[in-house]
Amino acid sequence: MLMNKEVDVLICGAGPTGLTLALVLAQRGVSFRLIEKMEAAFHGSRGKGLQPRTLEIFEDVGILEKIMAAGGPYPPQREYQDDGSWRDSPTAEQRAPTASEPYSMPWMVPQFSTEAAMRAKLGELGHQVEFGCELIGLEPQAQGVNARVTGQDGEHLLRARYVVAADGGRSFVRSLLEIDFPGKTLGVRAVVADVSLQGLSRDVWHRFSGGAQERQIALCPLAGTDLFQLQAALAGDEQPDLSADGLTRMVSERTGRTDIAIVAVQWASVFQMHARLAQRYRVGRVLLAGDAAHVHPPTGGQGLNTSVQDAYNLAWKLAAVLAGAEETLLDTYEEERRPIAASMLGLSTRLLDEARRGEMRRGREVQQLDLGYPGSSLALEMPVRRQGLMAGDRAPDAPVATLSGAPRRLFELFRGTHWTLIGFHVQPARAPQADDLQVHLFGPGGNLADVSGHFRDAYGLENGDWVLVRPDGYIGAIVASDNLEALMNYLQRAGVSAHREE
Numbered sequence: 303m304l305m306n307k308e309v310d311v312l313i314c315g316a317g318p319t320g321l322t323l324a325l326v327l328a329q330r331g332v333s334f335r336l337i338e339k340m341e342a343a344f345h346g347s348r349g350k351g352l353q354p355r356t357l358e359i360f361e362d363v364g365i366l367e368k369i370m371a372a373g374g375p376y377p378p379q380r381e382y383q384d385d386g387s388w389r390d391s392p393t394a395e396q397r398a399p400t401a402s403e404p405y406s407m408p409w410m411v412p413q414f415s416t417e418a419a420m421r422a423k424l425g426e427l428g429h430q431v432e433f434g435c436e437l438i439g440l441e442p443q444a445q446g447v448n449a450r451v452t453g454q455d456g457e458h459l460l461r462a463r464y465v466v467a468a469d470g471g472r473s474f475v476r477s478l479l480e481i482d483f484p485g486k487t488l489g490v491r492a493v494v495a496d497v498s499l500q501g502l503s504r505d506v507w508h509r510f511s512g513g514a515q516e517r518q519i520a521l522c523p524l525a526g527t528d529l530f531q532l533q534a535a536l537a538g539d540e541q542p543d544l545s546a547d548g549l550t551r552m553v554s555e556r557t558g559r560t561d562i563a564i565v566a567v568q569w570a571s572v573f574q575m576h577a578r579l580a581q582r583y584r585v586g587r588v589l590l591a592g593d594a595a596h597v598h599p600p601t602g603g604q605g606l607n608t609s610v611q612d613a614y615n616l617a618w619k620l621a622a623v624l625a626g627a628e629e630t631l632l633d634t635y636e637e638e639r640r641p642i643a644a645s646m647l648g649l650s651t652r653l654l655d656e657a658r659r660g661e662m663r664r665g666r667e668v669q670q671l672d673l674g675y676p677g678s679s680l681a682l683e684m685p686v687r688r689q690g691l692m693a694g695d696r697a698p699d700a701p702v703a704t705l706s707g708a709p710r711r712l713f714e715l716f717r718g719t720h721w722t723l724i725g726f727h728v729q730p731a732r733a734p735q736a737d738d739l740q741v742h743l744f745g746p747g748g749n750l751a752d753v754s755g756h757f758r759d760a761y762g763l764e765n766g767d768w769v770l771v772r773p774d775g776y777i778g779a780i781v782a783s784d785n786l787e788a789l790m791n792y793l794q795r796a797g798v799s800a801h802r803e804e
């Protein structure tokens with residue numbers, strides 16, 4: 303068996319989780335391989351709803367323009383009654399963007415287009431997915447992991463310092479490591495298919511929801527394509543005919559309409575809904591992320607979004623540990639992300655129950671803007687804050703200006719792999735300095751102006767406060783000026799060697 307050169311990280315699975323992880327590692331210059339057992343890219347629309355928090359992350363990793371161009375807003379939903387009448391309503395609660403939340407609505411992009419945008423960016427960074435390459439075994443070693451992979455040129459042994467299992471809901475790695483995956487099978491099977499059809503307009507999401515769940519069928523025009531995504535729950539062990547004629551019959555039986563014809567099926571799949579959460583996210587040097595760590599019903603469009611955010615949380619920590627930060631930093635990945643997945647399972651299961659009754663309404667809770675890590679061991683407040691923004695919260699955006707009056711957004715200043723430290727009316731000379739720390743100051747001697755008070759409103763700081771923003775856009779620390787030493791210790795633990803000139 304051939305032995306390949308050692309890499310820092312082996313990523314198993316090139317779905318949205320593996321691709322996000324690869325993008326951030328590539329931006330940080332970490333050596334990795336991204337292997338995918340399929341011979342070619344996945345071509346289904348599955349996770350089509352990108353939530354506002356994911357759009358913020360896509361802005362940070364530099365794929366937002368491609369994502370916006372590849373999709374569109376959700377149309378209203380049209381719910382048909384048995385007598386053929388209908389009622390239109392917004393698919394999601396309508397909100398306008400604000401200074402602190404630039405993306406307020408979900409954006410529809412078929413999963414194949416999201417993955418294509420990620421692969422294109424990865425290509426620009428000089429990396430690519432190794433298709434047709436399957437992980438078939440793992441052997442933990444003291445300083446790394448030996449992975450057995452098989453591909454076109456036979457079996458190889460690949461040595462990596464860490465392995466990330468981004469290998470989906472049926473994760474091979476999770477089984478291999480015997481990580482429990484408790485939860486339940488929800489007793490709902492459904493068909494999802496990408497189809498070309500005649501007989502329905504593209505301006506609304508058509509939902510035929512009269513009667514029992516297994517008679518419901520929905521046809522959503524897929525933004526950025528000429529296709530519709532068909533979703534239909536199945537009765538018992540019903541085996542649907544997934545051909546164009548078979549799906550046309552299903553549509554006709556469930557809607558009572560004979561004017562809708564499926565003319566081609568680009569992709570179709572039957573799936574069983576589960577709500578399950580891995581008992582552990584880490585065994586030594588192997589970490590689980592995305593659907594490998596949690597599976598849930600598609601209601602509320604949480605899966606892909608949660609998976610991308612797992613990877614975004616893990617990537618900077620892996621890079622920091624590989625560059626010399628304390629290994630315990632990696633434990634904060636499970637500490638921060640597992641509770642989020644647990645609450646997301648509750649949310650998507652509740653929405654599934656509402657959908658069964660034909661009354662699902664997606665509110666702010668699906669947008670993932672209020673998720674954060676207060677209470678994490680990486681959240682430092684000195685003194686403890688009683689109100690306003692807390693350590694662990696998502697760092698809000700705010701329009702600000704340079705001293706010459708040029709407009710800037712905080713998100714522009716956060717963009718990239720660095721940490722950001724903001725001082726609010728502090729003594730400039732006391733600012734910590736480090737290569738991967740960018741410092742910005744409001745107030746006398748500073749470089750930024752809070753022209754309309756948006757920063758003050760969003761961050762609620764007192765004069766003399768410092769706020770540290772992590773590379774993944776969450777507040778790491780908020781400290782008063784006389785607690786700068788604690789901030790220095792925090793940075794040290796996170797692998798940032800900062801110093802101060804005193």
Ligand SMILES: Cc1cc2nc3c(=O)[nH]c(=O)nc-3n(C[C@H](O)[C@H](O)[C@H](O)COP(=O)(O)OP(=O)(O)OC[C@H]3O[C@@H](n4cnc5c(N)ncnc54)[C@H](O)[C@@H]3O)c2cc1C
Binds near residue numbers: 468
């Ligand atoms: C009908 C439906 C609708 C959905 N709608 C939404 C939505 O609106 N919004 C949302 O956020 N989510 C949605 N989801 C969920 C979303 O599709 C998943 O959460 C997402 O694909 C998870 O990404 P992942 O990268 O973790 O796993 P996957 O996308 O499953 O990717 C895992 C990859 O690993 C590869 N792999 C597996 N084993 C190996 C191995 N041994 N070696 C190498 N490669 C391997 C697989 O081939 C696969 O490509 C929906 C899902 C379904 C089924």
